[in-house]
Amino acid sequence: MVFLSKRYRMDKKIDGGAVESWSGRDLTLDRPVTIRITDTETEIGQRVRMQAQALSRLEHPCLLHIYDSISTSNQFAIITESLPSRNLAKDLQERGRFSAYEAVQLVIQIAEGLASLHQAGFAHGGVEAHHIALREDKTPVIIVGPPTGDAVKIPARPSNDISSLGKLCHLLVVGTAPTIDVHGRTAIHPTIPSSLQPILEKALSDHAPWSNSSALILAFQSVLHELKELEFQAGIAKASYLESEKTWFAPIFAIVSAAVLIIGIGLLLAKTDLAPSLVENVKQVVSRNKSSDQQANNTVLPPLEDLSRQEPLPESARLPIIDIIDFDPEGDDRLEHPDKIKRINDGDASRGWNTARYNSREFGGLKNGVGLIIKLSKNHHVDLIEVGATAINWGFELYAVNESPGSLLEWSWGSPITSLAELKGVTKVNFTDLTGSTLLLWITDLGNSLPVGGHRVSINEISVYGRPVTN
Structure with missing residues (x-):
C-alpha cells in the first residue's frame, strides 16, 4: 500500500507514462480521488506543474476539479475528483x-x-x-x-x-x-x-x-x-411508421390464418369428391395473392430529390464582393449602422453588422424593412448565396439588378427573386437562372425577441457563388 504524504492513499495504477494516474482515497475527508504524479526533472513534468499552478483556481464543470497539489524535491502530484467510469x-x-x-x-x-x-x-x-x-x-x-x-x-x-x-x-x-x-x-x-x-x-x-x-x-x-425540432419530428415519424406497420400486419395475418384453415379442411376432405375442386380454389387464391404481391413489389417509385445538402454548382466559385452598403430608405437619415458594415466577413462570428433595435419584429411599424446592397464586380450568373446571422426566425427578400445607375433611391429593384422566413443560423439559397451585378438583401422580419428585449438582426457573413456571364 502506497501513501502520498499522510493524507492520500494510492490504491491502483490507472495509467502510466510521463504523468501517472492512480485511483486513491483522501483519508482526511474519506472520499475517492484521482492522483496524478509526474517527474519535475523532465520537460513534461515542469510544464504540467506550471499549468496546474496557473490553473489551480480555474473552475468549470467540464474540467476536472483540482482538490490539492503536493510538491517534493523531484515529483509533483495533482489530486482531483475521482474519474467517472x-x-x-x-x-x-x-x-x-x-x-x-x-x-x-x-x-x-x-x-x-x-x-x-x-x-x-x-x-x-x-x-x-x-x-x-x-x-x-x-x-x-x-x-x-x-x-x-x-x-x-x-x-x-x-x-x-x-x-x-x-x-x-x-x-x-x-x-x-x-x-x-x-x-x-x-x-x-x-x-x-x-x-x-x-x-x-x-x-x-x-x-x-x-x-x-x-x-x-x-x-x-x-x-x-x-x-x-428535427429530433422531435423524427420521433413522431418513427412512431407513425411503427403504427402503420402494425396496421399492415393485421390483415396479412388474417389472410395467412384463413389460408392455413382452408388447406387443413382440404386435407381432411382429401378422400371425398369435393377435395380436387377445393384444393384448386385454394391454389387460385394463393396465386392471386402472390401475383398482387409481385405487382406491388415491382412498382417503381419516383426517386426523392436529395435536399439534405445544397452546394454551389461544380463550376461555381466564390465571387468577390466589392462593396456592401446599408440601405434604409424610410429612415430619418437613411442609414442603418454604416460603421458596422466592416464587421461582415471579418472572420469573427460573434459580431457583425446589425439593424437598430425595434420594439417589434415588424420594425415597430416605423418602416417596411431595411437592407444591405451587395455589389459584385460585374454581371455574374449567381448560383448560391450564403448568409450567416444570429437572429432566430427572421426573414428577408432578395432582389437583383444588372446595372446600378443613379443614386440608391432611384434604383428600381422590381419583384423579389425569393422570399424566406423562419431563418436560423447560416442560410443557403440556390438559384438556377439568376444574373446580376448588384443584389439587395431586404430584411422584412426581425425574428424573435432578444433576451434583453427588442428585436434586431445581426449579419456576420455574406458569400456569393457563381460564374461569369459569357456572351
Whole structure:
C-alpha cells in the first residue's frame, strides 16, 4: 500500500507514462480521488506543474476539479475528483451515433470548458472522444490534458481545439470522422443537418476558420432550437411508421390464418369428391395473392430529390464582393449602422453588422424593412448565396439588378427573386437562372425577441457563388 504524504492513499495504477494516474482515497475527508504524479526533472513534468499552478483556481464543470497539489524535491502530484467510469468513446461505440441535438449539446459544453482554458492562456491541443468522460448527471468532463495533464499536442493552440470540436461533433452525429475529398478538402457527410453543415465546414477549414471558441459556441447555440425540432419530428415519424406497420400486419395475418384453415379442411376432405375442386380454389387464391404481391413489389417509385445538402454548382466559385452598403430608405437619415458594415466577413462570428433595435419584429411599424446592397464586380450568373446571422426566425427578400445607375433611391429593384422566413443560423439559397451585378438583401422580419428585449438582426457573413456571364 502506497501513501502520498499522510493524507492520500494510492490504491491502483490507472495509467502510466510521463504523468501517472492512480485511483486513491483522501483519508482526511474519506472520499475517492484521482492522483496524478509526474517527474519535475523532465520537460513534461515542469510544464504540467506550471499549468496546474496557473490553473489551480480555474473552475468549470467540464474540467476536472483540482482538490490539492503536493510538491517534493523531484515529483509533483495533482489530486482531483475521482474519474467517472463512463467514457464518451465507449458510449458512442455502444450507441453507434448521437442525434444532432444531443451531439451539439455535448460539444457546446466541452467547447465552453476549452474556452475557459483559452481565456487563461492555455490550450488542450485537440480533444477527442476518449478524452471525455461522463459524470453521473451526464455532464461531459475532459479527463486528458490541461489542467491536470500535459497538452495532447505541442505547441497547443486554440485553433487545434476548434478544429477538433468540429471533428468530434461530426463523429458523434454520423458515427465516423469526416473524410478528405479528392481535392484535399474536408468532406462533411450529407446526413449532417443542413443548418449544422456550414458550422462544421468553417470549424474544419484551414482558410477561414472560426476566430475563437466563443464564436463557435454562438454558432452552435444558434441552431440548437432547430435541431431539437428535427429530433422531435423524427420521433413522431418513427412512431407513425411503427403504427402503420402494425396496421399492415393485421390483415396479412388474417389472410395467412384463413389460408392455413382452408388447406387443413382440404386435407381432411382429401378422400371425398369435393377435395380436387377445393384444393384448386385454394391454389387460385394463393396465386392471386402472390401475383398482387409481385405487382406491388415491382412498382417503381419516383426517386426523392436529395435536399439534405445544397452546394454551389461544380463550376461555381466564390465571387468577390466589392462593396456592401446599408440601405434604409424610410429612415430619418437613411442609414442603418454604416460603421458596422466592416464587421461582415471579418472572420469573427460573434459580431457583425446589425439593424437598430425595434420594439417589434415588424420594425415597430416605423418602416417596411431595411437592407444591405451587395455589389459584385460585374454581371455574374449567381448560383448560391450564403448568409450567416444570429437572429432566430427572421426573414428577408432578395432582389437583383444588372446595372446600378443613379443614386440608391432611384434604383428600381422590381419583384423579389425569393422570399424566406423562419431563418436560423447560416442560410443557403440556390438559384438556377439568376444574373446580376448588384443584389439587395431586404430584411422584412426581425425574428424573435432578444433576451434583453427588442428585436434586431445581426449579419456576420455574406458569400456569393457563381460564374461569369459569357456572351
